[in-house]
Amino acid sequence: MEGFRLWPGALDAEAQSQLVQAVFGALGTAPLYRPQTPGGRPFSVQMSNLGPLGWVSDRGGYRYQPTHPVTGQAWPAIPQMLLDLWAATVGGKRAPDACLVNLYRDGAKMGLHQDRDEADLTAPVLSISLGDAAQFRIADGEGRTRTLRLTSGDVCALTGSARLARHGIDRVLEGSSRLIPGGGRLNLTLRIAR
Template identity: 45%
Template structure:
Protein backbone atom coordinates (compact mmCIF):
# COMPACT_ATOMS: atom_id res chain seq x y z
CA UNK A 1 0.00 0.00 0.00
CA UNK A 2 2.76 2.46 0.92
CA UNK A 3 4.66 1.70 -2.28
CA UNK A 4 1.50 2.35 -4.29
CA UNK A 5 0.84 5.65 -2.53
CA UNK A 6 4.34 7.13 -2.64
CA UNK A 7 6.68 7.05 -5.61
CA UNK A 8 9.82 6.80 -3.48
CA UNK A 9 12.94 4.72 -3.35
CA UNK A 10 13.71 2.91 -0.12
CA UNK A 11 17.34 3.95 0.29
CA UNK A 12 19.19 3.75 3.58
CA UNK A 13 19.89 6.78 5.73
CA UNK A 14 22.14 9.25 3.95
CA UNK A 15 21.92 7.50 0.57
CA UNK A 16 21.02 10.14 -2.00
CA UNK A 17 18.11 9.61 -4.38
CA UNK A 18 18.25 11.31 -7.80
CA UNK A 19 14.95 13.04 -8.58
CA UNK A 20 16.09 14.62 -11.87
CA UNK A 21 19.33 16.00 -13.33
CA UNK A 22 20.69 18.36 -10.67
CA UNK A 23 18.00 17.38 -8.13
CA UNK A 24 18.61 15.17 -5.09
CA UNK A 25 16.70 13.84 -2.11
CA UNK A 26 19.07 13.18 0.82
CA UNK A 27 17.25 11.12 3.45
CA UNK A 28 18.22 11.92 7.03
CA UNK A 29 20.90 14.42 5.99
CA UNK A 30 19.91 16.76 8.85
CA UNK A 31 18.55 14.07 11.17
CA UNK A 32 20.89 14.65 14.10
CA UNK A 33 20.36 18.40 13.93
CA UNK A 34 16.56 18.45 14.04
CA UNK A 35 16.18 19.50 17.72
CA UNK A 36 18.63 22.40 17.40
CA UNK A 37 17.12 23.48 14.09
CA UNK A 38 13.65 23.53 15.61
CA UNK A 39 14.89 25.59 18.56
CA UNK A 40 16.31 28.11 16.09
CA UNK A 41 13.01 28.18 14.17
CA UNK A 42 11.10 29.06 17.35
CA UNK A 43 13.62 31.78 18.16
CA UNK A 44 13.15 33.31 14.70
CA UNK A 45 9.36 33.15 15.12
CA UNK A 46 9.56 35.08 18.39
CA UNK A 47 11.07 38.02 16.51
CA UNK A 48 9.13 37.55 13.25
CA UNK A 49 5.87 35.67 13.98
CA UNK A 50 4.34 33.16 11.61
CA UNK A 51 1.57 34.59 9.45
CA UNK A 52 -0.71 33.47 6.60
CA UNK A 53 0.11 35.55 3.54
CA UNK A 54 -2.37 36.66 0.89
CA UNK A 55 -1.67 35.92 -2.76
CA UNK A 56 -1.94 38.61 -5.47
CA UNK A 57 -5.28 37.04 -6.39
CA UNK A 58 -6.62 37.54 -2.87
CA UNK A 59 -6.46 33.97 -1.57
CA UNK A 60 -5.06 33.28 1.89
CA UNK A 61 -2.27 30.69 1.93
CA UNK A 62 -2.94 27.64 4.09
CA UNK A 63 0.73 27.49 5.06
CA UNK A 64 1.94 29.91 7.74
CA UNK A 65 5.36 31.42 7.13
CA UNK A 66 8.14 33.67 8.31
CA UNK A 67 11.72 34.43 7.18
CA UNK A 68 15.25 34.92 8.37
CA UNK A 69 18.28 36.30 6.55
CA UNK A 70 19.02 39.61 4.88
CA UNK A 71 15.91 39.26 2.71
CA UNK A 72 12.47 37.79 3.28
CA UNK A 73 9.91 36.54 0.77
CA UNK A 74 6.43 38.04 1.05
CA UNK A 75 3.18 38.01 -0.86
CA UNK A 76 0.25 40.41 -0.92
CA UNK A 77 -2.09 42.07 -3.39
CA UNK A 78 0.92 43.83 -4.95
CA UNK A 79 2.63 40.58 -5.86
CA UNK A 80 5.39 38.17 -4.83
CA UNK A 81 8.72 39.73 -3.87
CA UNK A 82 11.60 39.95 -1.41
CA UNK A 83 11.88 42.71 1.18
CA UNK A 84 14.55 43.62 3.74
CA UNK A 85 11.94 44.62 6.34
CA UNK A 86 9.23 42.45 7.83
CA UNK A 87 5.94 44.26 7.04
CA UNK A 88 4.37 42.78 10.19
CA UNK A 89 6.93 44.21 12.62
CA UNK A 90 8.55 47.01 10.55
CA UNK A 91 11.93 45.58 11.57
CA UNK A 92 14.65 43.80 9.63
CA UNK A 93 14.18 40.07 9.39
CA UNK A 94 16.08 38.07 12.04
CA UNK A 95 19.61 37.11 11.07
CA UNK A 96 20.02 33.65 9.61
CA UNK A 97 21.33 31.31 12.34
CA UNK A 98 24.83 30.00 11.67
CA UNK A 99 23.62 26.39 11.97
CA UNK A 100 21.16 27.10 9.12
CA UNK A 101 23.95 28.44 6.89
CA UNK A 102 26.26 25.54 7.62
CA UNK A 103 23.59 22.95 6.87
CA UNK A 104 22.55 24.62 3.62
CA UNK A 105 26.16 24.84 2.45
CA UNK A 106 26.91 21.21 3.29
CA UNK A 107 23.80 19.99 1.49
CA UNK A 108 24.57 22.08 -1.60
CA UNK A 109 28.21 20.96 -1.62
CA UNK A 110 27.17 17.30 -1.37
CA UNK A 111 24.80 17.79 -4.32
CA UNK A 112 27.33 19.31 -6.69
CA UNK A 113 26.73 23.02 -6.01
CA UNK A 114 29.79 24.32 -4.15
CA UNK A 115 29.97 27.81 -2.68
CA UNK A 116 26.25 28.18 -1.94
CA UNK A 117 25.68 31.38 0.06
CA UNK A 118 21.95 31.81 0.75
CA UNK A 119 20.73 35.25 1.74
CA UNK A 120 17.12 34.19 2.47
CA UNK A 121 15.54 31.34 4.41
CA UNK A 122 11.78 30.91 4.14
CA UNK A 123 10.30 29.01 7.08
CA UNK A 124 6.94 27.38 6.37
CA UNK A 125 4.71 25.85 9.04
CA UNK A 126 2.21 23.24 7.85
CA UNK A 127 -0.82 22.22 9.91
CA UNK A 128 -3.30 19.44 9.07
CA UNK A 129 -4.58 19.95 5.53
CA UNK A 130 -2.03 22.68 4.66
CA UNK A 131 -0.53 22.38 1.21
CA UNK A 132 1.63 24.15 -1.33
CA UNK A 133 0.42 23.85 -4.92
CA UNK A 134 2.87 23.14 -7.71
CA UNK A 135 4.91 26.28 -8.37
CA UNK A 136 8.33 27.53 -9.46
CA UNK A 137 10.78 29.49 -7.30
CA UNK A 138 11.51 32.27 -9.77
CA UNK A 139 11.42 35.51 -7.77
CA UNK A 140 15.19 35.39 -7.23
CA UNK A 141 17.71 37.34 -9.31
CA UNK A 142 20.26 34.53 -8.98
CA UNK A 143 18.87 31.47 -10.76
CA UNK A 144 22.32 29.86 -10.93
CA UNK A 145 22.25 29.01 -7.23
CA UNK A 146 20.31 25.91 -6.09
CA UNK A 147 17.37 25.62 -3.73
CA UNK A 148 17.97 23.73 -0.48
CA UNK A 149 14.88 22.47 1.38
CA UNK A 150 14.94 20.90 4.87
CA UNK A 151 12.01 18.98 6.42
CA UNK A 152 11.33 19.07 10.17
CA UNK A 153 8.53 17.35 12.08
CA UNK A 154 5.62 15.47 10.54
CA UNK A 155 6.17 13.61 7.25
CA UNK A 156 4.86 15.09 4.02
CA UNK A 157 4.46 14.19 0.37
CA UNK A 158 6.79 16.25 -1.83
CA UNK A 159 5.79 16.65 -5.49
CA UNK A 160 8.55 17.28 -8.02
CA UNK A 161 7.71 17.99 -11.65
CA UNK A 162 9.23 19.46 -14.78
CA UNK A 163 9.58 22.87 -16.36
CA UNK A 164 5.88 23.09 -17.24
CA UNK A 165 3.04 23.12 -14.73
CA UNK A 166 1.21 20.34 -16.54
CA UNK A 167 4.19 17.96 -16.52
CA UNK A 168 3.72 14.80 -14.48
CA UNK A 169 5.11 15.24 -10.97
CA UNK A 170 6.74 12.42 -9.01
CA UNK A 171 5.74 12.02 -5.35
CA UNK A 172 8.21 11.43 -2.53
CA UNK A 173 7.60 10.93 1.17
CA UNK A 174 9.74 13.30 3.23
CA UNK A 175 10.61 12.48 6.82
CA UNK A 176 11.97 14.79 9.51
CA UNK A 177 15.62 15.52 8.75
CA UNK A 178 15.37 14.86 5.00
CA UNK A 179 16.92 17.44 2.68
CA UNK A 180 16.10 18.11 -0.99
CA UNK A 181 18.44 20.10 -3.25
CA UNK A 182 17.70 21.14 -6.81
CA UNK A 183 19.48 23.45 -9.24
CA UNK A 184 21.07 23.70 -12.65
CA UNK A 185 18.69 22.42 -15.35
CA UNK A 186 16.16 21.57 -12.62
CA UNK A 187 16.31 24.96 -10.89
CA UNK A 188 12.90 26.05 -12.24
CA UNK A 189 11.18 22.70 -11.81
CA UNK A 190 7.61 22.87 -10.53
CA UNK A 191 7.29 21.47 -7.00
CA UNK A 192 4.87 21.47 -4.09
CA UNK A 193 3.57 19.74 -0.97
CA UNK A 194 0.38 17.65 -0.90
CA UNK A 195 -2.12 18.36 1.90
CA UNK A 196 -0.49 17.45 5.20
CA UNK A 197 -2.02 14.41 6.88
CA UNK A 198 -3.03 14.79 10.52
CA UNK A 199 -0.57 13.31 12.98
CA UNK A 200 1.53 13.91 16.06
CA UNK A 201 5.29 14.35 16.15
CA UNK A 202 7.32 14.15 19.35
CA UNK A 203 9.00 17.51 18.74
CA UNK A 204 6.56 19.49 16.60
CA UNK A 205 3.14 18.15 17.59
CA UNK A 206 0.64 18.53 14.75
CA UNK A 207 2.99 20.62 12.61
CA UNK A 208 5.61 20.20 9.92
CA UNK A 209 8.22 22.90 9.39
CA UNK A 210 10.21 23.45 6.23
CA UNK A 211 13.34 25.55 5.74
CA UNK A 212 13.87 26.74 2.17
CA UNK A 213 17.23 28.36 1.48
CA UNK A 214 17.60 30.64 -1.53
CA UNK A 215 20.21 32.93 -3.04
CA UNK A 216 18.25 35.99 -4.09
CA UNK A 217 20.88 38.52 -5.15
CA UNK A 218 23.29 37.74 -7.98
CA UNK A 219 27.04 37.96 -7.54
CA UNK A 220 29.44 38.74 -10.39
CA UNK A 221 31.05 35.59 -11.72
CA UNK A 222 28.67 33.20 -9.96
CA UNK A 223 28.36 29.88 -11.73
CA UNK A 224 25.70 27.22 -11.90
CA UNK A 225 27.76 24.57 -10.14
CA UNK A 226 28.45 21.02 -11.20
CA UNK A 227 25.74 18.73 -12.48
CA UNK A 228 25.64 15.20 -11.07
Protein backbone atom coordinates in the same frame (compact mmCIF):
# COMPACT_ATOMS: atom_id res chain seq x y z
CA MET B 1 15.21 13.81 -12.56
CA GLU B 2 18.42 15.63 -13.22
CA GLY B 3 19.22 18.33 -10.69
CA PHE B 4 16.84 17.23 -7.95
CA ARG B 5 19.00 16.07 -5.06
CA LEU B 6 17.79 14.37 -1.90
CA TRP B 7 19.71 13.68 1.28
CA PRO B 8 17.38 11.43 3.30
CA GLY B 9 17.89 11.77 7.04
CA ALA B 10 20.62 14.38 6.64
CA LEU B 11 19.76 15.77 10.05
CA ASP B 12 19.79 13.47 13.08
CA ALA B 13 17.32 13.84 15.94
CA GLU B 14 19.64 16.11 17.90
CA ALA B 15 20.24 18.44 14.95
CA GLN B 16 16.53 18.52 14.21
CA SER B 17 15.58 19.60 17.71
CA GLN B 18 18.37 22.19 17.81
CA LEU B 19 17.10 23.62 14.55
CA VAL B 20 13.49 23.71 15.68
CA GLN B 21 14.57 25.44 18.88
CA ALA B 22 16.59 28.03 16.95
CA VAL B 23 13.80 28.74 14.48
CA PHE B 24 11.05 28.93 17.08
CA GLY B 25 13.25 31.30 19.08
CA ALA B 26 13.61 33.55 16.03
CA LEU B 27 9.85 33.45 15.45
CA GLY B 28 9.56 35.37 18.72
CA THR B 29 10.81 38.44 16.88
CA ALA B 30 9.54 37.53 13.40
CA PRO B 31 6.13 36.01 14.12
CA LEU B 32 4.42 33.61 11.76
CA TYR B 33 1.71 35.25 9.71
CA ARG B 34 -0.58 34.15 6.91
CA PRO B 35 0.21 35.92 3.66
CA GLN B 36 -2.14 36.47 0.74
CA THR B 37 -1.70 35.59 -2.89
CA PRO B 38 -1.65 38.51 -5.31
CA GLY B 39 -5.27 37.56 -6.01
CA GLY B 40 -6.13 38.21 -2.36
CA ARG B 41 -6.62 34.64 -1.18
CA PRO B 42 -4.91 33.47 1.98
CA PHE B 43 -2.20 30.84 1.95
CA SER B 44 -2.97 27.78 4.04
CA VAL B 45 0.60 27.76 5.36
CA GLN B 46 1.90 30.25 7.89
CA MET B 47 5.11 31.99 6.97
CA SER B 48 8.05 33.92 8.31
CA ASN B 49 11.64 34.43 7.18
CA LEU B 50 15.20 34.52 8.44
CA GLY B 51 18.13 36.36 6.91
CA PRO B 52 18.78 39.66 5.15
CA LEU B 53 15.89 39.05 2.75
CA GLY B 54 12.54 37.36 3.12
CA TRP B 55 10.08 36.11 0.52
CA VAL B 56 6.67 37.74 0.82
CA SER B 57 3.43 37.72 -1.15
CA ASP B 58 0.55 40.16 -1.06
CA ARG B 59 -1.65 42.03 -3.51
CA GLY B 60 1.48 43.69 -4.79
CA GLY B 61 2.92 40.41 -5.96
CA TYR B 62 5.82 38.19 -4.96
CA ARG B 63 9.10 39.68 -3.89
CA TYR B 64 11.99 39.57 -1.45
CA GLN B 65 12.18 42.32 1.14
CA PRO B 66 14.37 43.05 4.18
CA THR B 67 11.55 43.53 6.68
CA HIS B 68 8.61 41.62 8.16
CA PRO B 69 5.40 42.83 6.49
CA VAL B 70 3.45 42.93 9.77
CA THR B 71 6.00 44.22 12.29
CA GLY B 72 8.20 46.21 9.91
CA GLN B 73 11.26 44.79 11.69
CA ALA B 74 14.31 43.25 10.01
CA TRP B 75 14.21 39.46 9.74
CA PRO B 76 16.33 37.59 12.34
CA ALA B 77 19.62 36.04 11.28
CA ILE B 78 19.88 32.65 9.60
CA PRO B 79 21.20 30.17 12.23
CA GLN B 80 24.82 29.09 11.61
CA MET B 81 23.67 25.45 11.47
CA LEU B 82 21.75 26.24 8.31
CA LEU B 83 24.65 28.08 6.71
CA ASP B 84 26.84 25.07 7.50
CA LEU B 85 24.24 22.72 6.02
CA TRP B 86 24.16 24.79 2.82
CA ALA B 87 27.97 24.64 2.58
CA ALA B 88 27.96 20.87 3.19
CA THR B 89 25.30 20.11 0.57
CA VAL B 90 25.10 22.55 -2.33
CA GLY B 91 28.19 24.60 -1.38
CA GLY B 92 29.25 27.16 -3.99
CA LYS B 93 30.78 30.59 -3.60
CA ARG B 94 27.83 32.41 -2.15
CA ALA B 95 25.98 31.84 1.09
CA PRO B 96 22.19 32.01 1.14
CA ASP B 97 20.69 35.40 2.02
CA ALA B 98 17.10 34.22 2.49
CA CYS B 99 15.46 31.48 4.51
CA LEU B 100 11.71 31.09 4.10
CA VAL B 101 9.96 29.44 7.04
CA ASN B 102 6.73 27.64 6.17
CA LEU B 103 4.60 26.04 8.88
CA TYR B 104 2.03 23.51 7.72
CA ARG B 105 -0.75 22.86 10.20
CA ASP B 106 -4.42 21.88 10.02
CA GLY B 107 -4.44 20.56 6.48
CA ALA B 108 -2.16 23.24 5.03
CA LYS B 109 -0.65 22.50 1.63
CA MET B 110 1.19 24.25 -1.16
CA GLY B 111 0.11 24.13 -4.79
CA LEU B 112 2.56 23.42 -7.59
CA HIS B 113 4.72 26.45 -8.26
CA GLN B 114 8.15 27.54 -9.42
CA ASP B 115 10.73 29.37 -7.34
CA ARG B 116 11.57 32.18 -9.72
CA ASP B 117 11.74 35.37 -7.73
CA GLU B 118 15.49 35.17 -7.22
CA ALA B 119 17.96 37.32 -9.14
CA ASP B 120 20.11 34.34 -10.15
CA LEU B 121 17.90 31.46 -11.22
CA THR B 122 20.91 29.16 -11.45
CA ALA B 123 21.71 29.32 -7.73
CA PRO B 124 20.40 26.25 -5.91
CA VAL B 125 17.42 26.13 -3.58
CA LEU B 126 17.82 23.99 -0.46
CA SER B 127 14.85 22.66 1.50
CA ILE B 128 14.84 21.18 5.00
CA SER B 129 11.88 19.14 6.27
CA LEU B 130 11.10 19.00 9.99
CA GLY B 131 8.21 17.48 11.92
CA ASP B 132 5.32 15.75 10.22
CA ALA B 133 6.07 13.91 6.97
CA ALA B 134 4.59 15.21 3.74
CA GLN B 135 3.81 14.17 0.19
CA PHE B 136 6.03 16.26 -2.06
CA ARG B 137 5.38 16.43 -5.80
CA ILE B 138 7.74 17.63 -8.48
CA ALA B 139 7.22 17.96 -12.23
CA ASP B 140 9.74 17.33 -14.98
CA GLY B 141 10.06 19.42 -18.15
CA GLU B 142 7.15 17.52 -19.78
CA GLY B 143 4.79 18.24 -16.91
CA ARG B 144 4.84 14.65 -15.65
CA THR B 145 4.98 14.65 -11.89
CA ARG B 146 6.44 12.29 -9.37
CA THR B 147 5.54 12.12 -5.71
CA LEU B 148 7.82 11.34 -2.84
CA ARG B 149 7.51 11.39 0.91
CA LEU B 150 9.69 13.85 2.77
CA THR B 151 10.24 13.03 6.42
CA SER B 152 11.74 14.94 9.30
CA GLY B 153 15.46 15.50 8.83
CA ASP B 154 15.38 15.10 5.05
CA VAL B 155 17.15 17.72 2.99
CA CYS B 156 16.63 18.23 -0.72
CA ALA B 157 17.79 20.68 -3.36
CA LEU B 158 16.65 22.05 -6.68
CA THR B 159 19.76 22.51 -8.77
CA GLY B 160 20.74 22.61 -12.44
CA SER B 161 17.96 21.49 -14.79
CA ALA B 162 15.54 21.03 -11.86
CA ARG B 163 16.05 24.54 -10.51
CA LEU B 164 12.86 25.82 -12.12
CA ALA B 165 10.85 22.63 -11.69
CA ARG B 166 7.27 23.06 -10.53
CA HIS B 167 6.83 21.50 -7.12
CA GLY B 168 4.48 21.56 -4.15
CA ILE B 169 3.15 19.81 -1.08
CA ASP B 170 -0.03 17.80 -1.66
CA ARG B 171 -0.61 16.82 1.93
CA VAL B 172 0.95 16.56 5.33
CA LEU B 173 0.70 13.36 7.35
CA GLU B 174 -0.59 14.93 10.50
CA GLY B 175 0.61 13.48 13.77
CA SER B 176 3.46 11.53 12.16
CA SER B 177 6.04 13.36 14.28
CA ARG B 178 6.22 14.95 17.71
CA LEU B 179 9.11 17.26 16.85
CA ILE B 180 7.24 20.52 16.37
CA PRO B 181 5.63 22.18 19.41
CA GLY B 182 1.94 22.28 18.57
CA GLY B 183 2.44 19.77 15.77
CA GLY B 184 2.71 20.16 12.02
CA ARG B 185 5.45 20.36 9.43
CA LEU B 186 8.11 23.04 9.42
CA ASN B 187 9.89 23.61 6.14
CA LEU B 188 12.93 25.83 5.77
CA THR B 189 13.96 26.95 2.30
CA LEU B 190 17.37 28.50 1.80
CA ARG B 191 17.93 30.62 -1.28
CA ILE B 192 20.18 33.22 -2.76
CA ALA B 193 17.62 35.93 -3.46
CA ARG B 194 19.95 38.68 -4.57
